Amino acid sequence: MKRRDLLKAAVTLPLLPLLMRSSAALARGAGTLATILRPRPGQPGWPAATEWAQLKRQVGGRLLKLEPPFAQGDASLALKQLGNPFAVGDNPALTQTSGWADAWASQPSAWAVAAENTADVVAAIDFARKHHLRLVVKGGGHSYQGTSDAPDSLLVWTRHMNQVALHDAFVPQGCAGHMTPQAAVSVQAGAMWIDAYDAVTTRGGRYVQGGGCTTVGVAGLVQSGGFGSFSKRWGTAASNLLEAEVVTADGKVRIANARTNPELFWGLKGGGGGSLGVVTRLTLRTFELPEFFGGVNLTVKADSDAAYRALIAEAVSFYQRALFNPHWGEQMKFYGGDTLEISMSIQGLTQGQVEQTWAPFLDWVHARKDCHVTRPFQALVAPARYLWDAEFLRKHLPGAIVPDDRPGAPRHHMLWAGDHDQVGWFIHAYQSAWLPASLLEPGRQAQLVQALIAASQHWGFALHFNKGLAGAPADTIARARDTATHPQVLDAFALLICANGGPPAYPGLPGAKPDLAKARHEAAAIDQAMDTIRAVAPNAGSYVSESDYFLRDWQQGFWGGNYPRLAAAKRRYDPDGLFFVHHGVGSEDWSADGFTRLRA
Incomplete structure (x- = not known):
């Protein structure tokens, strides 16, 4: 020896x-070391079959043993589901994203409680806490970061908690005499935004600020901040939260609003889903519906580098002059080093006003011989109540939607066709950055234009104007300021997103073989593009729901100066770290998989 x-x-x-x-x-x-390591199936500490049976009785039989979705005998059914995001969401073993290169792959939990009420959620949390289990929460299952699933875990699956109720005069509990009654909508945790839009707008004639993709879960979007096409007018979903019912790590059902559990309430407004508790119901303010919603589409291709520079310079100047206001949202896309694609949303303007607004830009384009319109200008405005009316869209714009075509599916369940390619997609890279409104000032526009042109040489990207609140009304800014979302959003004119992905690559999917070499090549190109952008927007924060899985300083990147306050709320409501998600509040205390506690 x-x-x-x-x-x-x-x-x-x-x-x-x-x-x-x-x-x-x-x-x-048992004992203090029990919180350091969570057990996996077959390991000491994993619940015995009799204990799982007891939980099953407690939740009325709604405990499911999950298996890989493409296992022998199940593959054909799962394959049929992959083109339908509603079907994917109805399968507790699937997620809407199949994985991320060199990061994570979609794998089902060991067990799932298919919760139908708050008591089911309480039972699942109590069981996970007692046995020190890795716990996962899934409603819509859209998390790009892979937080909607984890192998060897217990899943709280809220899909069946999807009721929506309208209120004419809602006052949060304990707030009588302190808050004016207002129109609102209460939504259970498993509801999708199409469920909320159908109830509030199509049938109720009002507006609720939600997300653009109709199959995204309401609860997850609100907790992550929540931008939609019209956020430049009505703010984020988080900023319009009036009250939440949430089950915390101790198994208690708490009401959170401005006066009851106010720190928990603040943390739920943009602090990220799955970190502070399991939300079971949310109540959001609703607004008077504008007369019109609509959209504008246009694609222009430049013949040379000089022409492209002129085109981008004019587009930036035109946005600052004519579109930098609450009427306009969505995107300008820059790709190929020579192409500008415009796809923007409209609220509160007539067809004539829209056409009048865009006339100067179109005149500029048509006057140039080195810029060519490859997709003609199209402006479409319609009564706002029809925006999510599936029957109206089936009749007048059938190509714009993809309906849930399963027998017996709700008639209002439809997806925008533009979101369909994301069903089951495998992410190669995804980054975002909030761009400060100061870059639109005349003296800095040339700097911004140069950065946009240089970045587009590496990889295409889009400016999402609705995901920056600069230019919004004062009341919208004030509500957003009172949330946990990164403060930079208040002074950002847009969120720049640079990303790409490939076809579904679920583990075990027949024929699926992600091209990792291609993914890594694209990720490197996207890194270069974003480095160019960050040179003119140093220390730019990222939107937690649409961001880099590998972000190093994620606390600062996601929440900025709000993180210490979020961490304090985490310590108060979840001191033992029962709730864990990748790059979620308090996750720095755990190993990357959430099974080993690194520090108390």
């Missing part, structure tokens, strides 16, 4: 009895 081994043995032998006692305590799932 070498000298070093002898020394090690001499030090270790006196400690053996203590180590054996500690290991026994850990194996029993």
Whole structure:
């Protein structure tokens, strides 16, 4: 035996009895060390079959043993579901994103509680806390970061909690005399935004600020901030939260609003889903519906580098002059080093006003011989109540939607055709950055234009104007300021998103083989593009729902100066870290998979 081994043995032998006692305590799932390591199936501490059976009785039989969705015998059914995001969401073993290159792959939990009421959620949380299990929460299952699933975990699946109720005069609990009654909508945690839009707008004639993709879960979007096409007018979903019912790590059902559990309430407004508790119901303010919603489409291609520079300079100037206001949202896309694609949303303007607004830009384009319209200008304005009316869209714009075509599916369940390619997609890279409104000032526009042109040489990207609140009304800014979302959003004119992905690559999917070499090449190009952008927007924060999985300083990147306050709320409501998600509040205390606690 070498000298070093002898020394090690001499030090270790006196400690053996203590180590054996500690290991026994850990194996029993008891004592202080029990919080350090979560058990996996087959390991000491994993609940016995009788304990799972007891949980199943407690939740009325709604405990599901999950298996890989493409296992023998199940593959054909799962394959049929992949083109339908509603069907994907109805499968507790699937997520809407199949994975991310070199980051994560969609894998089902070991067990799932298919919650139908708050009591089911309480039972699942109590069981996970008692047995120190890795816990996952899924409603819509759209998390790009892979937070909607985790192998060897217990899933709280809220899909069946999807009721929506309208209120004419809602006052949060404990707020009578302090808040004016207002129109609102209460939505259970498993509802999708199409459920909310159908109830509030199509049938109710009002507006609720939600997300653009109709199959996204209401609860997840609100907790992550929540931008939609018209956020430049009505703010984020988080900023319009009036009250939430949430089950915290101690198994208690709490009401959170401006006066009851106010720090929990603030943290739920943009602090990220799955970190502070399981939301079971949210109540959001609703607004008077404008007369019209609509959209504008146009694509222009430049013949040379000089022409492209002129085109981008004019587009930036035109946005600042004519579109930098609450009427306009959505995107300008820059790709190929020569192409500008415009796809923008409209609220509160007539067809004539829209055409009048765009006339100067179109005149500029048509006057140039080195810029060519490859997709003609199209402006479409319609009564706002029809925007999510599936029957109206089936009749007048059938190509714009993809309906849930399963027998017996709700008639209002439809997806925008432009979002269909994201169903099951495998992410190669995804980054975002909020761009400050100061870049639109005349003296800095040339700097912004140069950065946009240089970045587009590496990879295409889009400016999402609705995901920056600069230019919004004062009341919208004030509500957003009172949320946990990164403060930079208040002074950003847009969120720049640079990303790409490939076809579904679920583990075990027949024929699926992600091209990792291609993914890494694209990720490197996107890194270069974003480096160019960040040179003119140093320390730009990212939108937590649409961001880089590998972001290093994620606390600052997602929440900026709000993070210490969020961390304090985490310590108060979840001191033992029952709730864990990748790059979620408090996740720095755990290993990357959430199974090993690194520090108390």
